[in-house]
Amino acid sequence: MAADKAGAEQPFTISIPQAELDLLRQKLVLIRFPDEIEGAGWDYGVPLEDTRRLIAHWKDAFDWRAAEADINLLPMFTRDIAIEGFGTLNIHYIHKRSEIAKAIPLLFVHGWPGHFLEVRKLLPLLTAGSPDHPSFHVVAVSLPGFGFSETPKKPGFAGRQYAELVNKLMLSLGYDEYVYQGGDWGHAVGAHLATHFGHRNLKAWHSNMPLSDKPKLFSHPIAFIRNLFPHDKTTREGLQVTAEFLSKGCGYMTEQKTKPQTLGYSLADSPVGLLAWIYEKLVTWTDSYPWTDDEVLEWVSIYWFSRAGPAASIRIYYEMMGGGSKDRLSGTKWTSIPLGLSYFPREHWRLPKSWGATLGKVVMRSQHDKGGHFAAFEQPEALADDVRKMFAKGGPAYGVVAGKDGYA
Amino acid sequence: MAPIVTDSEQPFTLSVPQSDLDFLKKKLELVRFPDELDDAGWNYGVPLSDMRRLVTHWKDKFDWRAAEADINLLPMFTRDVTVDNFGTLNIHYVHQRSEVPNAIPLLFVHGWPGHFLEARKLLSYLSAASPDHPSFHVVAPDLPGFGFSEAPTKRGFAAHQYAEVLNKLMLALGYEEYVYQGGDWGHAIGRHIATIYGHKHLKAWHSNLPIPTKPTLFAHPLAFLRDLLPYSRTTREGLRATAEYRATGMGYLAEQSTKPQTIGYLIADSPVGLLAWIYEKLVEWSDSYPWTDDEVLEWVSIYWFSRAGPAASLRIYYEMAGGSGRLEKGAAKGAKWTSVPLGLSYFPRELFHLPKWWAPTLGKVVYAEEHDEGGHFAAYEQPGALAEDLRRMFGRRGPAYGVVPGKNGYASIGSRREAVNSQ
Numbered sequence: 001m002a003a004d005k006a007g008a009e010q011p012f013t014i015s016i017p018q019a020e021l022d023l024l025r026q027k028l029v030l031i032r033f034p035d036e037i038e039g040a041g042w043d044y045g046v047p048l049e050d051t052r053r054l055i056a057h058w059k060d061a062f063d064w065r066a067a068e069a070d071i072n073l074l075p076m077f078t079r080d081i082a083i084e085g086f087g088t089l090n091i092h093y094i095h096k097r098s099e100i101a102k103a104i105p106l107l108f109v110h111g112w113p114g115h116f117l118e119v120r121k122l123l124p125l126l127t128a129g130s131p132d133h134p135s136f137h138v139v140a141v142s143l144p145g146f147g148f149s150e151t152p153k154k155p156g157f158a159g160r161q162y163a164e165l166v167n168k169l170m171l172s173l174g175y176d177e178y179v180y181q182g183g184d185w186g187h188a189v190g191a192h193l194a195t196h197f198g199h200r201n202l203k204a205w206h207s208n209m210p211l212s213d214k215p216k217l218f219s220h221p222i223a224f225i226r227n228l229f230p231h232d233k234t235t236r237e238g239l240q241v242t243a244e245f246l247s248k249g250c251g252y253m254t255e256q257k258t259k260p261q262t263l264g265y266s267l268a269d270s271p272v273g274l275l276a277w278i279y280e281k282l283v284t285w286t287d288s289y290p291w292t293d294d295e296v297l298e299w300v301s302i303y304w305f306s307r308a309g310p311a312a313s314i315r316i317y318y319e320m321m322g323g324g325s326k327d328r329l330s331g332t333k334w335t336s337i338p339l340g341l342s343y344f345p346r347e348h349w350r351l352p353k354s355w356g357a358t359l360g361k362v363v364m365r366s367q368h369d370k371g372g373h374f375a376a377f378e379q380p381e382a383l384a385d386d387v388r389k390m391f392a393k394g395g396p397a398y399g400v401v402a403g404k405d406g407y408a
Numbered sequence: 409m410a411p412i413v414t415d416s417e418q419p420f421t422l423s424v425p426q427s428d429l430d431f432l433k434k435k436l437e438l439v440r441f442p443d444e445l446d447d448a449g450w451n452y453g454v455p456l457s458d459m460r461r462l463v464t465h466w467k468d469k470f471d472w473r474a475a476e477a478d479i480n481l482l483p484m485f486t487r488d489v490t491v492d493n494f495g496t497l498n499i500h501y502v503h504q505r506s507e508v509p510n511a512i513p514l515l516f517v518h519g520w521p522g523h524f525l526e527a528r529k530l531l532s533y534l535s536a537a538s539p540d541h542p543s544f545h546v547v548a549p550d551l552p553g554f555g556f557s558e559a560p561t562k563r564g565f566a567a568h569q570y571a572e573v574l575n576k577l578m579l580a581l582g583y584e585e586y587v588y589q590g591g592d593w594g595h596a597i598g599r600h601i602a603t604i605y606g607h608k609h610l611k612a613w614h615s616n617l618p619i620p621t622k623p624t625l626f627a628h629p630l631a632f633l634r635d636l637l638p639y640s641r642t643t644r645e646g647l648r649a650t651a652e653y654r655a656t657g658m659g660y661l662a663e664q665s666t667k668p669q670t671i672g673y674l675i676a677d678s679p680v681g682l683l684a685w686i687y688e689k690l691v692e693w694s695d696s697y698p699w700t701d702d703e704v705l706e707w708v709s710i711y712w713f714s715r716a717g718p719a720a721s722l723r724i725y726y727e728m729a730g731g732s733g734r735l736e737k738g739a740a741k742g743a744k745w746t747s748v749p750l751g752l753s754y755f756p757r758e759l760f761h762l763p764k765w766w767a768p769t770l771g772k773v774v775y776a777e778e779h780d781e782g783g784h785f786a787a788y789e790q791p792g793a794l795a796e797d798l799r800r801m802f803g804r805r806g807p808a809y810g811v812v813p814g815k816n817g818y819a820s821i822g823s824r825r826e827a828v829n830s831q
Contacts, residue, residue, distance in 0.1 A: 034676035034719030045669030050477040255659030261453030266674035266681025268442035273674030311442030
């Protein structure tokens with residue numbers, strides 16, 4: 001129960017030095033925009049009109065200090081976590097406890113280009129107490145190299161290390177047993193966590209980006225056979241969308257998994273470059289989410305002002321995908337801890353539902369008709385609802401954490 | 409026949425406005441560098457120490473005006489060329505005439521991240537007069553969207569248009585019949601020029617980046633059958649190098665052929681971003697070429713100060729892929745096998761090392777030379793060797809001798825009847 005090789009917790013307040021804000025402003029004043037093909041729309045990437053507007057807003061209207069003050073209302077902390085072979089990393093996280101003493105400890109893990117703030121809208125929903133649904137103590141970590149967590153200094157920080165780190169964080173908070181929710185890299189980290197710490201510490205997990213390989217005959221015979229039959233229309237459309245993503249939407253991934261340092265120079269140096277690189281995903285990966293300029297700029301500012309700089313965040317692709325040589329689930333195993341999957345219509349991985357069986361013991365599937373990749377941010381009620389259902393009395397993962405069923 | 413100078417040809421002097429230089433300096437002073445992993449070397453991309461050194465040099469030492477003055481010693485021009493459905497584009501080019509009146513007109517076409525200056529070292533070799541080798545009039549343009557040529561403003565400027573603008577340029581210069589040398593995009597465009605204008609205008613062409621396709625049984629039976637035998641070690645090594653490029657060296661291509669506008673913001677705004685994006689290829693794609701900082705910065709400055717801006721240069725990938733993201737299919741789409749004589753040069757550190765016996769799928773290969781030094785930027789790294797290949801291909805005893813009627817590249821016409829290669 002004692003904190004295992006983790007340092008003391010410190011409360012954390014974001015306070016970006018004024019010099020950083022001044023440098024950003026100096027750069028915003030000197031932005032040089034590219035040209036654009038007539039009538040390009042979104043076909044070639046982010047439209048120039050959007051970028052010009054956002055830069056003008058960033059320069060003249062966006063109030064970082066106000067955003068910062070709001071973020072600081074969240075219960076944030078840092079602590080040192082030691083990782084075998086990588087020394088100590090100072091890790092930033094939100095830790096919001098429910099009033100319900102026996103609330104279920106839940107770890108929320110973001111992806112790229114996400115960050116800890118993706119949990120923001122979920123927090124009040126998940127931590128709320130009620131006789132009608134379970135309540136959770138929520139821990140939302142900034143992955144190493146993201147937000148205000150330190151980044152590893154050596155090559156090779158991959159699946160096993162991410163799993164070790166987040167597990168140690170939970171143990172250090174006194175949560176020997178816990179559950180998990182994630183999408184994007186949060187999905188992959190969940191799979192690695194289940195592999196290394198499933199049953200012992202991780203008791204159940206939930207993903208809103210079900211990404212897995214197709215079923216093999218000997219390991220998942222029923223799913224394999226089902227997969228041989230023609231898919232229904234929805235599934236076929238989903239596969240089409242996935243194919244489209246792979247052929248037209250994966251340039252960022254190919255570069256990030258092979259040459260993150262080269263790309264990193266422009267992300268670190270150019271506010272408009274960083275903005276475009278991320279904003280493209282905020283728009284193309286969501287279900288017409290009505291982004292305000294302030295929301296976009298707050299989101300991108302987290303990257304601009306991040307502790308390790310924006311270039312550090314993209315290394316997760318290189319490390320998890322072996323510099324282009326392996327896939328992100330390589331090294332993970334099927335486990336029998338309960339797994340819940342949520343399918344949002346505008347997610348870009350839209351694989352047949354039967355493939356989910358290769359990830360783990362699927363106990364719940366929810367299909368939605370609204371929402372995209374950033375489910376926690378776009379559809380917090382729907383996602384919270386799915387998580388509650390999974391762990392509710394009578395639900396398929398009720399009581400997985402001994403003595404903490406989420407009810408008063 | 410003297411080249412016809414139409415109204416729109418203007419001599420071109422490069423003169424970057426002082427305000428542009430001042431602006432660049434301000435940005436260089438504000439560069440914010442990323443972190444780097446311990447002992448990263450080149451594994452993750454360009455090393456931080458290289459970038460810091462280059463940025464410092466760019467900011468404090470590199471003398472653009474001196475470089476500019478040197479470039480201005482080249483015979484450069486611009487002229488308007490009309491492209492069907494795209495209006496008029498003002499095209500920049502070097503036009504180096506030989507003293508030999510019936511020198512062979514040769515069009516040199518660069519690729520990405522190249523530009524017109526790649527021809528620089530070749531010019532004196534190719535235009536030199538000698539009884540022992542042919543001489544060429546060299547035309548080295550900037551492709552639309554590169555260097556100091558205008559960029560198209562409408563979508564869809566692809567293979568047909570590149571071929572059209574270049575062919576029209578040669579015609580406007582009075583070169584009804586000409587030969588061609590190119591690598592990288594110069595290779596792909598060469599295929600299309602051969603397809604559309606082969607024999608009529610393009611009489612022979614040469615590529616230093618042959619990207620053939622796998623032979624099929626019916627089209628190329630001998631090559632197909634040869635493919636069934638075990639590959640030699642050299643071929644296997646070459647295929648491995650190609651596989652490595654495909655596995656770890658194509659991120660730039662994936663992004664540029666799908667979202668050129670997005671990546672365009674990064675390289676238009678950030679000098680260090682642009683520098684890294686290009687320098688990575690200058691080093692990885694060349695055969696240990698001993699780049700000086702000045703060479704690198706001059707090269708990248710052409711992109712930074714380019715007429716249409718650096719983002720415009722990326723769109724060739726998108727347009728040639730037809731917006732489908734499938735570049736390899738897209739770039740060759742519409743290109744056909746032709747019997748226009750084709751010469752190939754194989755440089756060891758080139759990106760593609762497909763088996764040499766696949767080459768006949770590209771065209772009527774009449775000349776092939778293998779080198780043991782040199783990489784992707786052959787004209788820049790190995791100008792002597794490349795020039796030698798062209799001289800052999802088009803020389804008196806060469807397989808493409810006299811392809812351009814009346815212009816065999818020699819000062820005196822031989823007393824015997826000229827052998828003109830069959831078409």
